[in-house]
């Protein structure tokens with residue numbers, strides 16, 4: 001044992017604390033690597049191994065330059081769950097990684113891979129196969145379809161094309177379906193792509209169903225109680241203030257409004273009304289979060305096996321729990337993650353419990369900015385990002401990141417600063433909306449997200465500017481606490497030892513997310529056995545998801561991974577790697593043989 005000490009590089013000793021080695025038993029090392037709170041409760045059975053071995057596998061050769069410290073709980077495999085019905089792909093001899101990631105790794109090496117994930121809303125500008133491929137090549141990790149727009153056939157076509165792209169071209173683009181939700185919004189403008197409201201215009205907002213074309217200066221409203229609820233004198237905001245009206249007269253189902261702030265109205269734009277400076281939201285609170293149309297869309301999403309369902313206008317954790325049990329009952333084979341969109345006052349009020357219940361969250365700044373004063377949006381974003389990180393849920397920053405690029409080929413300086421801020425906050429993902437759905441420069445917008453992410457990530461790494469965030473214990477069981485502590489320790493070791501990559505072998509993806517939560521300096525290679533887990537990991541910060549068949553034998557897993565990755569020139573001899581797994585609950589440090 002004492003020999004093994006000399007093999008460990010100084011930062012490693014620092015991490016594990018030298019006094020442990022003086023004691024010279026595996027028992028004390030195990031205790032040391034775990035936090036005090038665990039030591040007192042844990043029936044220590046860590047007697048199996050602390051071994052130092054050659055990367056080639058021969059044991060205890062003191063002349064070796066590479067080392068491997070293995071903490072194991074005798075293979076009890078705590079924290080390891082296989083979801084029912086997850087088909088494990090039986091191809092034992094291959095490893096699958098995103099074609100773009102592979103090219104990037106080869107060209108730029110581990111360190112410069114992008115950590116922030118990118119989501120593109122698909123719309124008329126990007127629904128063609130070649131256009132989707134261009135986005136995938138440009139770094140799109142997740143394709144979002146917004147059920148507010150387009151027909152069922154159109155959505156199905158987009159999903160099929162993304163699937164085909166993955167199958168034929170080796171991508172792993174995940175699919176996110178975003179529900180319409182039942183907030184008040186305008187109709188589809190009778191087919192027009194937009195409508196211009198001029199200062200002093202009178203427009204009619206009506207709940208009437210018009211059979212043919214809409215009369216001039218008329219807007220359909222989706223909510224039957226609209227005329228009843230608004231008062232003369234109320235202020236009506238389109239898309240959170242892009243256009244403003246004052247209610248001047250109510251005539252049956254029609255509400256006449258005077259335009260006080262001119263602008264362009266887009267189909268199905270969100271409507272809010274304000275009285276004496278406050279948002280009128282009593283009636284909104286009565287509307288169900290998931291409308292009957294949404295339930296049909298959700299059935300469609302389940303049938304299609306989308307990877308994520310994002311729920312609009314979430315007000316409480318209850319609706320998330322309801323949807324999750326609905327999904328569990330309906331889809332034995334798939335494991336669809338539920339993303340809570342934070343875009344209402346109620347969702348901010350119940351933030352912690354909503355995020356706790358969800359599999360991730362979206363800072364949906366478009367509608368959020370229509371419900372709270374704009375100057376409060378940045379602090380809300382910061383809070384949501386932070387709560388998500390602490391609760392280990394992926395978080396997406398969305399809306400207007402590069403809004404001007406809908407029309408122009410370069411972003412404004414302010415937009416670049418906004419993107420940088422989200423990257424600096426280390427959000428998991430950034431999302432394009434109109435920029436990619438109907439803008440003129442979807443590929444350029446994606447390139448801006450990609451290059452700003454890379455630049456800011458590198459800058460902050462080089463400057464060592466990231467403040468460490470205290471990560472609370474979140475597990476529900478002792479075994480989960482062990483996994484958390486292992487990931488925190490592994491990430492810290494990775495930073496101190498300046499390793500090239502972290503490897504995580506994970507069947508459900510949970511252990512990978514725990515590592516991602518630590519936001520280590522190096523990229524995380526996440527090996528999972530199923531394509532669906534691999535696609536889901538695409539949303540999380542710093543994870544490079546691979547599909548690989550592996551066993552409970554870590555030595556053989558590592559050897560296999562090394563040889564497969566080396567054969568593809570993705571790693572080379574001498575690269576320093578730390579590996580963790582949710583089967584063995586171990587940390588191993590080694591040089592690639």
Ligand SMILES: Nc1ncnc2c1ncn2[C@@H]1O[C@H](COP(=O)(O)OP(=O)(O)OP(=O)(O)O)[C@@H](O)[C@H]1O
Nearest residue numbers: 121122123124146148149150266366433434437438
């Ligand atoms: N499938 C689609 N078909 C046509 N236009 C679309 C589609 N998806 C998005 N768009 C256009 O892109 C714009 C921005 O997309 P986005 O998904 O942000 O929608 P949104 O209407 O703002 O609603 P949400 O609040 O759900 O994001 C939309 O207003 C719409 O004009």
Ligand SMILES: CC(=O)C(=O)O
Nearest residue numbers: 364365366367398399
């Ligand atoms: C994305 C979204 O729904 C919003 O920003 O409102």
Ligand SMILES: [K+]
Nearest residue numbers: 178179180312
């Ligand atoms: K939506």
Ligand SMILES: [Mg+2]
Nearest residue numbers: 343364366367
């Ligand atoms: Mg919204």
